[in-house]
Amino acid sequence: MTGAERPQSELDPDDTNRSSADPDPDEGTALRTDGGMSDAEREQQIDYLDVEINLLRPATPFMRDHQRVILTGFAIWVLTTFGPITATRLAPGLMTQPMPILQFPLHYFLLAVVAPSAALLLSFWYCKKRDQIDEKYGIEQGVPEAETAESVSEDVTAADGGVSE
Amino acid sequence: MNGAALATDAMALPLQSELLPEGLNISFKLLPAILVIGMMVTFLAAGFLYKVADSDDMWVAGRSIGNVENGMAIGANWMSAASYLGMAALIALSGVYGLAFVVGWTTGYFILLIFLAAQMRRFGKYTAPDFVGDRFNSDTARAIAAITTFLIGFVYALGQARGMGLVGLYILGDPGIPGLTGYQAMMIVFMVITVAYLSLSGMLGATKNMVLQYVILIGAFLVGLLVTGWTAGFSTVLPQLEYGALIGELSTEFSAPFAGGSYYLWIATCFSLIFGTCGLPHVLVRFYTVENERVARWSTVWGLFFICLLYLSAPAFAAFGTSLYGSEIGAVYGDPGMSSAAGDVIVVLAAQLAGLPSWFVGIVAAGGIAAAVATTAGLFIAASSAISHDIYATIINEDATQRQQVLVGRLSIIAIGALSIVFALDPQQPVAALVSFAFSLAAIVLFPMFFLGLWWENTNRQGALSGMIVGLIVWFIPMFNEGNFGLINGGAGWGIDAIATWMPAIGSGLIGVPIVFAVTIVVSLLTDEPPEETKMLVRQCHSPDPMDRDVTAAEIVAEKKKDRVTSDDD
Amino acid sequence: MYKRILIPTDGSDVAEAAIEQAVDLAAKYDAELHALYVVDTDAVAYGLGTEQVDRLKQGKFGEMTELREKAESATQFVHDLAEEHGVDVVEHHAGGQPHQVIASHAEDNDIDLIVMGSHGRAGVRRALLGSVTERTLRSTHTPVLVVDYQDVE
Numbered sequence: 022m023t024g025a026e027r028p029q030s031e032l033d034p035d036d037t038n039r040s041s042a043d044p045d046p047d048e049g050t051a052l053r054t055d056g057g058m059s060d061a062e063r064e065q066q067i068d069y070l071d072v073e074i075n076l077l078r079p080a081t082p083f084m085r086d087h088q089r090v091i092l093t094g095f096a097i098w099v100l101t102t103f104g105p106i107t108a109t110r111l112a113p114g115l116m117t118q119p120m121p122i123l124q125f126p127l128h129y130f131l132l133a134v135v136a137p138s139a140a141l142l143l144s145f146w147y148c149k150k151r152d153q154i155d156e157k158y159g160i161e162q163g164v165p166e167a168e169t170a171e172s173v174s175e176d177v178t179a180a181d182g183g184v185s186e
Numbered sequence: 187m188n189g190a191a192l193a194t195d196a197m198a199l200p201l202q203s204e205l206l207p208e209g210l211n212i213s214f215k216l217l218p219a220i221l222v223i224g225m226m227v228t229f230l231a232a233g234f235l236y237k238v239a240d241s242d243d244m245w246v247a248g249r250s251i252g253n254v255e256n257g258m259a260i261g262a263n264w265m266s267a268a269s270y271l272g273m274a275a276l277i278a279l280s281g282v283y284g285l286a287f288v289v290g291w292t293t294g295y296f297i298l299l300i301f302l303a304a305q306m307r308r309f310g311k312y313t314a315p316d317f318v319g320d321r322f323n324s325d326t327a328r329a330i331a332a333i334t335t336f337l338i339g340f341v342y343a344l345g346q347a348r349g350m351g352l353v354g355l356y357i358l359g360d361p362g363i364p365g366l367t368g369y370q371a372m373m374i375v376f377m378v379i380t381v382a383y384l385s386l387s388g389m390l391g392a393t394k395n396m397v398l399q400y401v402i403l404i405g406a407f408l409v410g411l412l413v414t415g416w417t418a419g420f421s422t423v424l425p426q427l428e429y430g431a432l433i434g435e436l437s438t439e440f441s442a443p444f445a446g447g448s449y450y451l452w453i454a455t456c457f458s459l460i461f462g463t464c465g466l467p468h469v470l471v472r473f474y475t476v477e478n479e480r481v482a483r484w485s486t487v488w489g490l491f492f493i494c495l496l497y498l499s500a501p502a503f504a505a506f507g508t509s510l511y512g513s514e515i516g517a518v519y520g521d522p523g524m525s526s527a528a529g530d531v532i533v534v535l536a537a538q539l540a541g542l543p544s545w546f547v548g549i550v551a552a553g554g555i556a557a558a559v560a561t562t563a564g565l566f567i568a569a570s571s572a573i574s575h576d577i578y579a580t581i582i583n584e585d586a587t588q589r590q591q592v593l594v595g596r597l598s599i600i601a602i603g604a605l606s607i608v609f610a611l612d613p614q615q616p617v618a619a620l621v622s623f624a625f626s627l628a629a630i631v632l633f634p635m636f637f638l639g640l641w642w643e644n645t646n647r648q649g650a651l652s653g654m655i656v657g658l659i660v661w662f663i664p665m666f667n668e669g670n671f672g673l674i675n676g677g678a679g680w681g682i683d684a685i686a687t688w689m690p691a692i693g694s695g696l697i698g699v700p701i702v703f704a705v706t707i708v709v710s711l712l713t714d715e716p717p718e719e720t721k722m723l724v725r726q727c728h729s730p731d732p733m734d735r736d737v738t739a740a741e742i743v744a745e746k747k748k749d750r751v752t753s754d755d756d
Numbered sequence: 757m758y759k760r761i762l763i764p765t766d767g768s769d770v771a772e773a774a775i776e777q778a779v780d781l782a783a784k785y786d787a788e789l790h791a792l793y794v795v796d797t798d799a800v801a802y803g804l805g806t807e808q809v810d811r812l813k814q815g816k817f818g819e820m821t822e823l824r825e826k827a828e829s830a831t832q833f834v835h836d837l838a839e840e841h842g843v844d845v846v847e848h849h850a851g852g853q854p855h856q857v858i859a860s861h862a863e864d865n866d867i868d869l870i871v872m873g874s875h876g877r878a879g880v881r882r883a884l885l886g887s888v889t890e891r892t893l894r895s896t897h898t899p900v901l902v903v904d905y906q907d908v909e
Contacts, residue, residue, distance in 0.1 A: 083730045091300045102293045102460070103453065109282075110449045117443065125430030126441050132285040133501045134427075137292035137494050144296050144487045151483060160730050313804065471807050567805055575803035587768055588799035588854075589886060595802025738821065 101139035105131035218548025257488025262400035266561035267349025272617030277504035280446025290459025310738030314467035315576035339569030345620035347610035350376035384563035406553030454693025462625025465633030507536035630698035649710030767830035774873035791834035855891035
């Protein structure tokens with residue numbers, strides 16, 4: 022059995038009893054419940070070569086966490102990038118008022134100063150978040166991935182040739 | 187006012203080769219000339235000190251590039267004539283529309299960061315055509331990507347050439363060569379210097395140069411801004427925030443929301459620039475030289491920081507320039523108003539009009555030219571590598587020796603240099619616009635391939651090929667419509683209003699990108715799925731498993747497949 | 757007389773013509789054979805971009821699979837042939853301008869003889885493509901044996 026032959030539906034994220042190390046159904050063994058493994062543990066058993074990559078349907082805990090960060094960031098970015106000019110279009114009178122102290126016309130300030138700075142801050146935020154996620158899943162950059170104490174050592178997983186090393 | 191209006195501004199004067207920034211002090215100035223040469227030599231010297239020695243050096247992982255250094259390299263990459271000169275130009279000439287460039291050229295990096303940087307690095311190929319060729323299993327796709335890279339380099343370089351020519355007038359004056367206007371002579375001189383520079387810098391390796399480059403260029407710009415603002419009484423220590431108060435005193439066109447370009451044009455331009463950023467070959471390539479993905483991510487943050495230092499300052503320079511022009515030369519807006527030539531050198535002009543000594547103005551001018559030369563050098567090398575590595579050595583002649591590659595590379599550079607010079611003799615558009623055309627091309631043809639290639643495993647060869655070809659056609663349509671390249675109707679183009687309004691060349695990405703996405707997706711859905719191995723490649727790019735430094739996604743996939751086969755007993 | 761013989765190779769047929777002679781000589785003189793592959797940084801710069809030259813300088817050659825494999829297979833060829841004749845081989849990979857690297861390698865390693873292949877080009881082709889062999893000749897004091905590559909029809 023190779024992971025490549027496994028039908029895609031096996032990786033349906035809606036399957037609550039899903040464990041990515043399911044044995045081949047043709048062998049007749051029942052779906053194994055995962056007994057409440059943590060995300061990090063579940064992640065250890067996944068071999069990414071079997072995971073369908075789809076931006077809108079994250080298939081593993083890591084991808085789910087990661088894509089949540091990505092899409093949140095993207096949404097905020099759309100607002101800070103295209104928001105000011107749109108607001109100016111919709112309410113020019115209001116938007117062109119000079120700001121207190123700095124005396125910038127508000128729209129000018131939002132466009133010229135706030136939009137780029139927001140992108141910078143978002144980038145910083147994203148990196149911080151990624152570092153957090155990396156920590157959660159025990160990913161260390163530049164060091165070969167070692168088996169952590171959390172990884173489940175049940176014999177069942179050994180039957181599947183697709184456990185990630 | 188719509189996109190066509192920008193073009194008509196230039197087209198109203200027949201054969202804009204008479205580019206002459208009014209008010210600019212055009213004469214030979216020795217010190218600034220020495221400064222330019224000095225800057226170029228400094229850029230080279232830093233690299234020269236680190237020449238590759240011998241075998242051991244190559245295998246031993248020595249010094250590696252850190253976040254800040256790589257960030258500065260990214261920043262230096264972005265310091266072209268467009269950012270240094272062209273942006274302030276459009277902010278001055280077209281008011282709020284010019285801010286689309288500030289927003290577009292910065293915020294794009296966030297998109298690059300969250301969607302492309304790390305995944306690209308995991309894929310591990312050297313160049314953009316490499317990626318396209320390998321991801322879509324197609325030499326044709328590789329060739330198209332290579333040609334697109336060449337085209338991008340060429341169009342981008344046109345903008346730089348114009349900048350060189352105009353600022354060159356300040357530094358070296360008009361040599362009075364018969365048959366060539368001052369602008370044309372200067373442009374040729376500096377383009378030739380660029381090719382010389384690149385022959386030397388190419389082999390010396392990039393990053394150390396880039397850091398020094400960035401420091402020198404940002405230094406020239408920021409000091410220029412600070413002193414200009416101070417001398418003219420506009421600002422004290424933080425001109426980037428203090429210029430706000432000045433805006434109220436400038437003509438309304440400077441800040442009136444849609445005086446220089448419609449809302450649609452603003453959005454279209456900004457969109458094109460953002461996604462163009464994510465599709466430029468020479469931007470992505472920076473991620474291959476870093477340690478690991480975390481460094482790739484954090485370098486991008488630093489890079490954006492360094493870019494923002496410049497981009498938050500450019501509008502201030504524009505404001506100062508506009509004010510000074512208004513009081514010293516004439517009305518900025520209206521008829522005749524400031525010409526696009528003067529606008530393109532507003533940064534230098536501002537320093538000059540503030541009454542600063544010519545050696546100081548020379549520093550600012552030298553910075554502008556150095557920025558243009560360095561950027562053009564980088565572009566030409568990217569273009570030459572596309573031809574010599576991706577088309578010649580990979581497709582045409584697989585047994586090419588290193589000498590043959592060098593020869594083809596050199597010939598490509600001569601070709602692109604000559605093309606750029608010829609077409610820059612009569613550029614027809616301001617610097618920032620010319621560069622935007624290149625961004626639109628990257629956004630329309632390459633970005634969809636990168637994004638879909640990395641995020642949707644079912645994107646297949648047929649989809650990619652259709653997408654890229656449609657993309658190229660879509661990009662050419664507004665270019666010919668507006669008469670860029672001067673090929674159609676002697677520069678007037680087809681002149682179809684509907685296209686000029688809804689798909690302006692400067693912002694064709696807004697329409698082009700969705701079209702290419704749609705074509706690629708539909709064709710991919712209608713045809714066979716890509717081979718399983720290719721899908722695994724994509725999946726490997728998203729795996730959180732840290733990759734060892736010396737592997738690519740393809741190698742990991744091959745290894746894992748081998749593991750599986752050997753662990754199967756049936 | 758010859759204790760150490762250097763055979764620079766770029767993996768091409770031209771180089772291979774010289775390798776046979778080098779191995780033969782090494783066998784007869786009981787000499788140590790040095791196989792050297794030089795990554796031409798000019799080619800890397802024009803072909804792959806300056807960032808890749810940078811990587812070379814940082815010692816990341818190991819990561820650059822295609823380049824490394826070419827280098828390894830070129831020197832491996834020498835190794836294999838030499839083994840058949842009972843000759844010791846030392847394999848080197850280096851980066852830089854080929855003629856300079858070859859010359860300095862010869863000096864640093866007390867090389868007694870350099871054996872190189874040559875296209876025997878003339879005229880325009882020679883002007884355009886140049887000759888590493890010729891430049892090496894002029895860069896070193898070590899004796900050089902030039903083996904002309906006869907095109908097999």
